[in-house]
Amino acid sequence: MAPSVMEAMKPYWLTHFMLPGQGHPHAQAVGEALENAREGVALLAGCEPFEIVFTGGGTEANNLAILGLLASQPAGHVLVTALEHDSVLGAASSLVPKGWEVETIGCDSDGVVDPEVLAAKIRANTKMVCVQLANPVIGTIQPVRDIADLCHNRGVPVHCDATQAFGKMPVDVMTLRADTVSISGHKFYGPKGSGALYVRRGLHLSPIGFGEPREMGLRPGAENVPACIGLGAAASLAARCAGDVEVGIGDLRDYFSNGLISTLGDKVSIVCEDSIRLPNTMAVEMPGDAKRIQRAARQLAIATAQSDSPPDEITRALRAVGKSSAQIGRTIRLSLGWTSSRDQVDRAIELLADAADGIVAA
Template sequence: MVCIERLAGLCPPDDVVSPLLVCSVLSLPYSPVIYLDFNRTTPMAPSVVEAMKPYWLTHFMLPGQEHPHAQAVAEALENAREGVAILAGCEPFEVVFTGGGTEANNLGILGGVDRSERGHVLVSTLEHDSVLGATAHLAELGWEVESVPCDSNGLVDPESLGRAIRSTTRLACVQLANPVLGTIQPVREIADICHSRGVSLHCDATQAFGKMPVDVTELRADTVSVSAHKFYGPKGSGALYVRRGLSLRPISFGEPREMGLRPGAENIPGCIGLGAAASLAGRCAGDVAASIGDLRDHFAYGLLSSLGDRARILCLDSPRLPNTIAIEMPGDAKRIQRAARQLAIATAQSDTPPDETTRALRAIGMSGAQVGRTIRLSLGWTSSRDQVDRAIELLADASDAASAA
């Protein structure tokens, strides 16, 4: 098991402990529920909470105030920016703090084009609601928005996207990792094709940071989104990487901050928390990916061993996040979810309008019946082998009960 604070000195490097002991070390409430929905959100790491505390009560000033205490806050804010930059593999001046991944996606998309023009935008069918909402707004302004499909393995083909580029194409939007399928897109190849045709690329990487090493200079996207609560930071805090030299326009207005791209008082505790979470994730992202990848494989093959050919792991042969399993079960997913009450798992929520899970499953060609049998499992830094083994038993029993119903 990976200890969330291993490199903060709270756990020995090779310690393998129970969930109860982990919760004790991290001062988290222990719950008998086995949480398997880390792609949705994560708990805050205690070191992140501690880093944020002084900026609510003691160091509550804003960076622009002209006295020494405010200068200390400004320095802390820039240290947090540097922490995000180190995690992302960029320079601090390329990091713009935002109110989360949704705002980062909106700023990268709507701020990355001249909205007074009428151009063409490409967007993959796997994108988050915030990306689809921002591009839908462009469509309302007269832009032509074209969907780029993925194949049955959950991957966007760079050459197919390249063939869809027109003389009027200004922007393409392709995520790095999908939270439902776990698939990792060939963003670098897509970026090279886009740039060779004079097209900018926005990449939503919110599901990748903290789960795998990410270097934005290697991705070559022009803008890349970050969300703190996906890797043990606070909700409502995020960032946008903006490639040096790129001209971006603000999408809201007021007192100019964050290089003129985001008005209003900064959420100082949230920014500090993002920086602390980024520093923690940056120190152990490689170890986390390897350890959780082994645990994910144990989980997947344990399920297949219990359920046999009645179950199917989706996108098994594609590059995937090390923590994510999407599996088509023998029984109705909602019934399985209700029967396995000790497990926190994700299923498709609605077909009208389709939620993110439904859209991803439909994008790889699944029928409505197949979507209704599919669950998503996502592991986290505190997931253990004991939890996984128990989850396999519970899912197998719940599946049998759902199939018999």
């Protein structure tokens, strides 16, 4: 977490340990702070505060968007892209035993979903389309606005999982035009277990959990007040510097990828290198086994595919762009943060080159 986020949260664990909604001044003060945090998230997302529902993270936000809209409707057809997060795929799949049909739309080899291909799959009984904004593995950005326009012309609502994009690039939900948009706090230096769902004004969702109604009746039980405060503080921080972050980290990512290619030559390749991508994320196909490189370069927090059946998030994304099992086994995922430096990137290139050379030599 960002230090300023931690400082903002501290009083709500200790001094201000009250729940909002009660009549006495102490609770009212907490309620005011919670609404200020909501305003911070709304500022980041480009919407009105009353369109923001606090959740326990991006996973809950995705579940609330999908099941909150669909669970009380007659069974129909749902379209999801092959690049979606487990929480989107799982929530949609949970409807299948109730008679729903869930259809998956692929992407091209550049990691992008074609809006016209998706639109051609819309049926008379299609009740929702789910399309993420940015992929956490290959980094590709989807044309959400174009997809949303095509869907809305057919009367179909759109859910967008934008958890990977906030804090790394400017995101405006009015520009996206999706009906619901998920946000996750720990993706931009907020606390883990904090998140929010943008719900377009006028759209009706049903709660998916039950108890004392909070968050406009969509979430039961006591709010995790410190997490909400932390999310608001992180959102305000991200809103102030999103444009600078996008350019600065994007330049550093290109420096990183160019350095790897310069050092290892055609032994490495950047997955979906020519696509519009997140400024901080790279999937790199290396010359040897990814897990061995992960162990050899243990100073780096490298992600690799963990399972093939059922496929994990990395495997699914790489399969979606046409990578073979052998290529997936050689691919690592790397990401940069706001505080990453050229010196760190130079050291990372050195560690990866040494690991790759050691594997090739063996």
